[in-house]
Amino acid sequence: MTTLYLFGSAAPPVFEVAEVIENAQARGWDVCLGLTPTAARWLGEQLPELEWLTGHPVRSEYKLPGEPDVWPPADAILLAPATFNTVNEWSLGLTSKFVVGVVAEAIGKEIPTVAVPCVNSAYARHPQFHRSVDALRSMGVTVLYGEGGFEPNQPGERRPEGYPWHLALDAAGAIASPAP
Template identity: 55%
Template structure:
């Protein structure tokens, strides 16, 4: 039985690393399906086609129309990363502005394996809603990789390597 990972990305700079992340996940034995917010899909441009070829599945960035086939196998685990301030807050509040965020909201309701790794500047992480959203997600059983061992917010212009390995390891803890 194969393990299926939904890799869901939002518009933050680490999303540009998705082709490498998909290959890394596949080398760990995952069958990968990619979902992107519409803005993240625009950022990736022609890499979206590359991701579809790499995974063997269409990249989802919009809700399907009624009657359309889903086309993906059922997920074993899902990673929402990079997760912007907006996406973390939306999932915590149950808002579904895009397909990847909607999937994450439903995964919570199904008690499915969901890992969320934020990607926010320190000034955005300081907004009073952000820690409340993180707490809400953790209380709902979501593994939020924020802080040591996960993503640590940093000052604007002080980029650090995004800890993709931590997200993949967390997804394997199923």
Template identity: 55%
Template sequence: MSDSRVLYLIACAAPPTRRIRTGIEMAQKAGWDVCLVLTPSAARWVEQDMPLLQEMTGHPVRTAYKLPDEPDVLPSPDAILVAPATFNTLNKWAQGISDTLALGLVTEAIGLQLPLVALPYLNQAQAAHPALGQTVDFLRANGVTVLLGDGGFVPHVPKHGDLDGYPWDAAFAALA
């Protein structure tokens, strides 16, 4: 897939990460060469699937920063999709906090003006927190397509998420 566009699929620790293969398959069907990056917590959720995920993408799955003298093992991205994007990651991203590889990539991507799409997964209680509205407004004002609300992810009642209803298709439509 060397002539394909490169998509970094960044997954956070939320239930849709357990079905990250769906996101990978949809991206590949859309013509993307997918590189998977997981937050450290998300990596724990799919630890047993790591060999399969690497086989599916043809790339190492990254979870942590490389050492300064180590070569990059992933091609440079043409776009980044953060899905699922958690409340925590969205807020840290807007504040410029890059304490994980996933956050370092997305904070830098704003400055690089890469196409950026965030497909959240959060509940109504988190969505009601005053920080979220400010975060979403800030990210959108800085070029990030945040798919929250109609046409994207609609927050669910706490502990009643619909994993099968996660709108992966909205993310790939936004990247098209």
């Protein structure tokens, strides 16, 4: 089975991750879930259910040196939702968070990676955000941002059509097709 690392940061769409896991599994993916520490705190009560659903531990922290990896190797990585902070940390190589460290290393390992930001229009106006998106794209990351991907909403609002999870899973399938 083809392994998808599904990573999420602390933005409201992360609360939909169980449904996304089920959709990815229906598409043939073996899903391993990684979360930023804040996203893990937001989903705290759901973590046992999410571990049962994926069949793997949910990770939000680095393992200790010498500990075996509890996940199979990734065939593809999907980082969604990717917050303003996560996108900027990743682009700049600031890897204090587990999920950011893994996606930063994935560039060098040439693991196909998709990112779908989730930022409001105020964050999107910050010049570093666009530099970070451009930098990630130049590193080979598929970033679904702008037309045909995530388009920013006003602060405090959600897009009526919802977060583009279907586009995220389609993009992951396009870069590394799951086993049937």
